[in-house]
Amino acid sequence: MKIAFFPMCMVDMMYPEVGIAAVNVLERLGCELEMPEEQVCCGQGLINSGYTKEMIPAAKMMVDAYDRSEYEIIVSLSGSCMNAIVNDYQVLFKDDPEYLERTRKLKERFYEFTDFIVNVLGVTDVGASFHDTVTYHKSCHLTRILGITEPPLMLLQGVEGLEYIEMAHADRCCGFGGTFSFKQPVIAGEMVYEKCQTIIDTGANVICGADMPCLLNIKGALGRMRADGRLDRDIRVLHIAQILDSKE
Amino acid sequence: MAILYNTESTLAERVEACLDDDFKHNAIKNAQEAFYVSRGRLVEEMGDGWQQLRMHAMEVRNHVTENLDYYVKQFAENAEKNGCIMHYAPSGDDALWEVLDVFEKHGAAYAVKSKSMMTEEVGLNEVLEEAGIKITETDCAENILQTAESKPSHIVVPALHFNREAIADIYREKRGYEGSSVPEEITHFLRKILREEFMEAEVGIRGCNFAVAESGSVTLVTNEGNGRMVDTFPKVQIVFVGIDRIVPDLESLDTMMALLPRSAVGAKMTAYFSLDSGPRGEGEADGPEEVHIILMDNGRHELANSEFSDMLRCMRCGACLNICPVYRHITGHGYGSIYPGPMGLVLTPGLVGYDDIDNMVYACSLCGACTEHCPVSIPIHDLVRQHRINIVDQHKNHAIEVPIFKALGLFWSSRPVYLAGMKIGAPVMKVLAHGGNALDASSTWIPVVNSWTSTRDFGVLSETRFRTWFKEHKEQQNNAEGGEQ
Amino acid sequence: MALGNKTLQDLLGPITKQLDHEAVAESVELPEWEFKAQRVTDGMTHEQLVDKFQEEAEKVRTEVVRCSADGLAAAIAAIVGKGVPETGEACTVIAADDDRFAQCGLYDAIKAQELVTDLTVWDSEQGEECIQAALTATYGITYTTGGIAESATVVQPTSPKCGRAVSLLPLAHIAVVDASAIVPTMFEVMKEYEDKGEKLPSQVCFISGPSATADIELVRVEGVHGPMYVNYVIVE
Numbered sequence: 020m021k022i023a024f025f026p027m028c029m030v031d032m033m034y035p036e037v038g039i040a041a042v043n044v045l046e047r048l049g050c051e052l053e054m055p056e057e058q059v060c061c062g063q064g065l066i067n068s069g070y071t072k073e074m075i076p077a078a079k080m081m082v083d084a085y086d087r088s089e090y091e092i093i094v095s096l097s098g099s100c101m102n103a104i105v106n107d108y109q110v111l112f113k114d115d116p117e118y119l120e121r122t123r124k125l126k127e128r129f130y131e132f133t134d135f136i137v138n139v140l141g142v143t144d145v146g147a148s149f150h151d152t153v154t155y156h157k158s159c160h161l162t163r164i165l166g167i168t169e170p171p172l173m174l175l176q177g178v179e180g181l182e183y184i185e186m187a188h189a190d191r192c193c194g195f196g197g198t199f200s201f202k203q204p205v206i207a208g209e210m211v212y213e214k215c216q217t218i219i220d221t222g223a224n225v226i227c228g229a230d231m232p233c234l235l236n237i238k239g240a241l242g243r244m245r246a247d248g249r250l251d252r253d254i255r256v257l258h259i260a261q262i263l264d265s266k267e
Numbered sequence: 268m269a270i271l272y273n274t275e276s277t278l279a280e281r282v283e284a285c286l287d288d289d290f291k292h293n294a295i296k297n298a299q300e301a302f303y304v305s306r307g308r309l310v311e312e313m314g315d316g317w318q319q320l321r322m323h324a325m326e327v328r329n330h331v332t333e334n335l336d337y338y339v340k341q342f343a344e345n346a347e348k349n350g351c352i353m354h355y356a357p358s359g360d361d362a363l364w365e366v367l368d369v370f371e372k373h374g375a376a377y378a379v380k381s382k383s384m385m386t387e388e389v390g391l392n393e394v395l396e397e398a399g400i401k402i403t404e405t406d407c408a409e410n411i412l413q414t415a416e417s418k419p420s421h422i423v424v425p426a427l428h429f430n431r432e433a434i435a436d437i438y439r440e441k442r443g444y445e446g447s448s449v450p451e452e453i454t455h456f457l458r459k460i461l462r463e464e465f466m467e468a469e470v471g472i473r474g475c476n477f478a479v480a481e482s483g484s485v486t487l488v489t490n491e492g493n494g495r496m497v498d499t500f501p502k503v504q505i506v507f508v509g510i511d512r513i514v515p516d517l518e519s520l521d522t523m524m525a526l527l528p529r530s531a532v533g534a535k536m537t538a539y540f541s542l543d544s545g546p547r548g549e550g551e552a553d554g555p556e557e558v559h560i561i562l563m564d565n566g567r568h569e570l571a572n573s574e575f576s577d578m579l580r581c582m583r584c585g586a587c588l589n590i591c592p593v594y595r596h597i598t599g600h601g602y603g604s605i606y607p608g609p610m611g612l613v614l615t616p617g618l619v620g621y622d623d624i625d626n627m628v629y630a631c632s633l634c635g636a637c638t639e640h641c642p643v644s645i646p647i648h649d650l651v652r653q654h655r656i657n658i659v660d661q662h663k664n665h666a667i668e669v670p671i672f673k674a675l676g677l678f679w680s681s682r683p684v685y686l687a688g689m690k691i692g693a694p695v696m697k698v699l700a701h702g703g704n705a706l707d708a709s710s711t712w713i714p715v716v717n718s719w720t721s722t723r724d725f726g727v728l729s730e731t732r733f734r735t736w737f738k739e740h741k742e743q744q745n746n747a748e749g750g751e752q
Numbered sequence: 753m754a755l756g757n758k759t760l761q762d763l764l765g766p767i768t769k770q771l772d773h774e775a776v777a778e779s780v781e782l783p784e785w786e787f788k789a790q791r792v793t794d795g796m797t798h799e800q801l802v803d804k805f806q807e808e809a810e811k812v813r814t815e816v817v818r819c820s821a822d823g824l825a826a827a828i829a830a831i832v833g834k835g836v837p838e839t840g841e842a843c844t845v846i847a848a849d850d851d852r853f854a855q856c857g858l859y860d861a862i863k864a865q866e867l868v869t870d871l872t873v874w875d876s877e878q879g880e881e882c883i884q885a886a887l888t889a890t891y892g893i894t895y896t897t898g899g900i901a902e903s904a905t906v907v908q909p910t911s912p913k914c915g916r917a918v919s920l921l922p923l924a925h926i927a928v929v930d931a932s933a934i935v936p937t938m939f940e941v942m943k944e945y946e947d948k949g950e951k952l953p954s955q956v957c958f959i960s961g962p963s964a965t966a967d968i969e970l971v972r973v974e975g976v977h978g979p980m981y982v983n984y985v986i987v988e
Contacts, residue, residue, distance in 0.1 A: 159635055236723065242723075
């Protein structure tokens with residue numbers, strides 16, 4: 020199956036290992052991946068701060084890169100960016116019929132990584148093993164807006180040796196919110212510390228999620244808590260793709 | 268109070284103050300937890316019925332909004348037929364004028380009030396007090412706030428920021444209370460002192476949860492019964508009705524009432540829900556002899572037929588506050604508006620514009636929990652974002668941020684700029700991270716970045732990009748395939 | 753523009769304009785609603801509805817007794833006969849002026865109770881005296897016009913024979929409801945009023961359990977401004 024892969028910019032810039040893990044998993048499941056070169060970022064941070072005009076070039080670049088007839092299916096490694104592309108772009112292009120139409124077509128072919136594996140490939144056991152305790156953060160846009168709640172959990176349950184522990188209020192926002200975490204650092208800090216506390220309270224050694232931006236935020240706060248003594252053990256922060264690519 | 272009641276402080280200052288108050292912070296978190304659990308149980312019990320109710324409520328409210336002029340007129344005419352005296356208030360000031368006029372005509376100087384957001388919106392208490400009229404808040408929490416001269420921290424339980432000791436002290440000092448700080452004892456003291464006030468007051472002032480166009484009725488939801496007391500004893504009653512409170516008929520009240528108490532307090536019904544249609548009837552010995560309805564717009568009509576028209580469905584239940592991950596930390600006081608939380612972020616600027624709201628609309632991570640929980644399916648977080656878009660379009664954003672966002676726009680849409688940024692950024696960040704892979708507490712001197720690193724570590728740019736790896740990976744695959752052939 | 757003295761037209765004008773309407777419509781038909789919600793009471797038999805009403809009432813700390821029409825006086829007398837709830841002291845009673853109460857001999861049965869020192873029957877002609885009696889009464893007794901199973905709500909209209917004070921001021925409210933008048937949801941009650949097409953009573957109060965608050969530290973306290981205790985008596 021030929022797939023166009025959308026890694027999202029944060030994976031490209033900061034976490035290549037996450038993208039590599041996802042590619043490994045998908046290729047092992049028989050997918051042939053391609054990735055258009057000429058794309059940078061979906062631009063979500065701009066519309067969320069109110070800057071729609073400034074976002075249009077990034078959005079057009081995104082549509083131009085992925086709206087190609089040879090890409091029957093596009094797999095996104097982020098729920099939040101996917102939501103921006105399939106939903107927010109329709110707001111952005113409301114006065115641009117050509118791009119509006121192309122966005123709508125794109126939407127039909129867009130799948131989030133875990134949703135694709137479970138609901139398109141029909142796989143819940145990807146052959147991974149991971150002998151540790153894991154909790155999972157339900158990121159907002161993936162869970163609430165795209166409505167993808169079960170696939171990540173089904174995949175985790177399919178991993179040999181993995182012990183899943185649910186955290187309280189797993190779907191409560193971690194406080195990232197894109198530019199929110201820069202514009203309102205005090206509130207965002209309070210939110211992520213509370214999220215981290217619920218993670219710590221599970222006793223799990225690993226926190227995973229399906230959206231790198233949330234994990235960047237959580238990792239940053241756990242790191243700070245570890246450094247200043249509020250956390251007395253190491254908790255690993257992993258994208259679900261890394262767990263699905265594991266043999267440990 | 269007027270809608271914005273704390274314009275002398277900034278959002279950041281208010282947030283700081285709220286986070287410093289551990290009791291308040293925890294009280295609001297506990298309230299959220301309690302309402303969350305009880306609401307969740309009732310929603311689950313209804314099964315598919317809950318979503319169906321939401322959809323039905325939405326279609327009913329939308330129908331009213333689309334025909335708002337007709338339904339306002341129908342309600343007004345039918346309320347008048349019921350014997351109510353109608354007062355029309357396009358603006359909040361018109362409403363105040365009409366209220367003062369009613370007091371003057373009756374020579375009244377003493378009123379009791381059942382909690383009403385509309386009266387807060389126009390600052391009624393202050394105006395009446397200035398005119399020498401005594402007005403007593405009769406909802407327990409509102410009475411506590413009035414006695415303590417404080418502001419609401421929660422929309423449903425507004426005095427949560429005081430603990431029992433503080434409340435007992437307030438009444439000891441101001442009302443001669445001699446009892447303990449046990450909530451039951453304080454509450455029963457309030458029952459006693461407020462009863463005397465209900466009986467003495469000449470005018471009762473109240474709000475209206477839903478107004479029924481077809482029957483000209485107003486309704487009131489309370490748990491304590493203060494609404495009923497206001498509705499039973501003062502001879503003159505003044506009802507504040509927003510033009511966005513109208514439902515077409517009695518049947519639709521069932522839908523609204525199936526949603527409102529469940530969403531607000533996690534109960535199937537409040538203890539009391541009264542449906543009032545005019546003054547006391549012939550031969551009746553209690554209830555108001557005269558009912559004045561103040562039908563008020565105060566900027567609401569501008570929401571109709573606009574990008575914010577969905578907000579006219581709002582029933583002020585507070586479900587969005589009870590789930591909001593920001594509200595739980597900054598509490599009602601953080602926003603500085605009588606309409607706090609997610610619904611407040613949409614409604615406040617919708618009513619007062621963008622000039623005086625400081626950074627309010629940015630106090631939201633756009634997580635969408637409000638939208639998911641809203642009983643009338645208002646896309647609240649989308650509307651918050653729409654305000655942000657309008658602020659930028661109207662050039663009311665901070666000038667200092669504009670170049671930053673323009674630069675981001677360029678960085679995110681131009682490969683050469685992006686690649687150059689990566690090339691320079693990765694080694695620079697490596698140095699800042701002292702060779703490690705995170706900007707930690709030592710990097711709080713770096714402008715812009717420190718708004719993040721003040722509370723959290725930040726990851727560094729990778730030296731090898733994923734895309735570079737992928738390209739090489741594909742080349743290897745192709746070579747391998749080529750080799751096999 | 754001068755303040756106050758605005759007309760309905762002053763209020764409507766800007767709304768009509770904002771909606772891009774030429775004028776306020778003469779009439780607006782309600783659309784066929786697309787959604788109808790299923791409710792937990794759907795498909796219940798009448799017997800199940802009465803059980804549901806009782807079950808929900810108990811959840812909101814309301815005691816329920818069931819009796820026959822003949823047993824009504826005895827059922828209520830048994831409640832007031834215990835005196836003030838919890839303390840068992842002597843009590844006073846105010847009751848609505850209702851033919852059904854008179855016919856079943858309720859007033860006499862109450863007077864016969866040792867612990868009842870006074871019974872007032874609501875009389876609009878003596879409104880002030882009745883209100884004063886209600887203010888200090890232990891029990892207020894009303895015959896409600898219906899019950900709602902879903903939420904254990906009783907429907908209490910105001911009338912010359914039953915003032916608002918009777919169900920509001922006493923320490924305890926005893927609400928009588930005919931089992932045959934218990935309906936699934938508020939919808940049925942509203943529909944009945946709608947179908948009648950008459951002017952509604954000055955007030956219809958929907959009561960669901962005791963007056964309560966959680967305003968101090970979220971601790972539930974009953975008996976704020978209204979009754980602290982509520983009893984439902986279902987007449988079968």
